[in-house]
């Protein structure tokens with residue numbers, strides 16, 4: 449039987465099909481190109497190739513979209529038919545679990561693969577994405593650490609391992625080593641958008657706004673074209689400008705890059721909601737046209753309810769647009785998800801999605817004391833519904849603004865102390881601190 453470039457057996461492959469499979473996989477590692485189209489070409493020529501079907505299934509599942517479930521299930525059935533080795537069969541089991549919403553089971557099956565096959569980069573990447581979608585900062589780092597002894601820099605795909613390690617270290621607060629790993633990955637493979645993104649995260653978390661803008665802008669040729677993470681990396685650049693109060697630039701980036709393609713890809717819509725809400729919290733009105741466009745883009749997914757992190761960001765779009773009809777549908781979807789008997793999303797919806805949604809609705813209704821009450825306990829467990837620290841900062845930003853509007857200056861002062869520790873030069877954090885200090889002195 450044919451073996452891939454790491455010596456892993458690939459049932460049903462030919463050398464030409466294997467070459468196409470590895471190219472599709474290389475695209476996925478960098479989030480560049482169109483790996484779905486690439487692997488479908490391979491499958492058309494070699495329909496018995498088990499891992500090609502597994503890759504197609506994983507690609508459709510990796511976007512956390514309900515629309516991806518049907519094509520993923522087709523591929524899972526075909527992968528199951530052609531899988532011969534234990535590794536291939538575990539890929540089928542993992543994909544099957546993921547398609548059923550069992551994130552934890554799937555993540556563990558990918559780990560099972562990696563224990564015996566530490567060079568299975570597809571298993572590593574899917575496991576890493578699941579750690580991200582479950583907000584598991586420890587495993588974002590440790591899953592990569594577990595395979596590292598089997599790796600060295602001469603192996604193909606080393607940049608991807610370093611890029612994932614960089615993000616895992618960053619989410620674990622190990623910023624110096626995260627940045628080193630991310631920069632190494634980008635030096636090896638400049639198009640590695642995940643590694644680029646990990647370095648941007650380090651700069652975001654450390655409040656290194658100038659470094660972040662330089663890093664992002666200088667590397668635009670590597671990440672901004674033909675890349676599935678382009679919108680997200682534009683969002684990160686906009687975050688740096690937001691931190692400098694450059695609201696016009698933020699809106700320009702939003703219009704020219706975040707929403708320029710009017711994407712209906714969930715991962716892109718999350719960034720759009722997250723940015724407009726941050727502006728809204730600052731009293732900057734993005735306007736009915738932007739909110740309306742965003743709400744319309746989200747509206748097709750309002751009943752999906754497969755991942756609460758998405759649902760909350762959809763709700764933000766509906767709140768901004770004042771679409772009461774869609775707000776009600778989205779809340780009903782979250783309620784339904786919280787009652788599901790199978791999968792991890794029920795707990796995500798129950799513990800974080802619904803309470804956060806209610807807090808955001810409270811904020812919008814001007815019930816700031818209620819928003820504070822809801823968000824104070826929630827922010828300590830918010831990682832359970834996934835995302836990065838930078839994304840979940842939305843909760844903290846909403847909390848501090850709600851405390852300000854409620855006149856709870858003691859809480860504003862306390863929360864600004866947190867922000868200033870991480871970002872001492874952040875104008876907004878300084879404004880909160882000064883406002884609280886002045887208000888309390890005058891009282």
Ligand SMILES: [Fe+2]
Pocket residue numbers: 645649680684836838
């Ligand atoms: Fe990010």
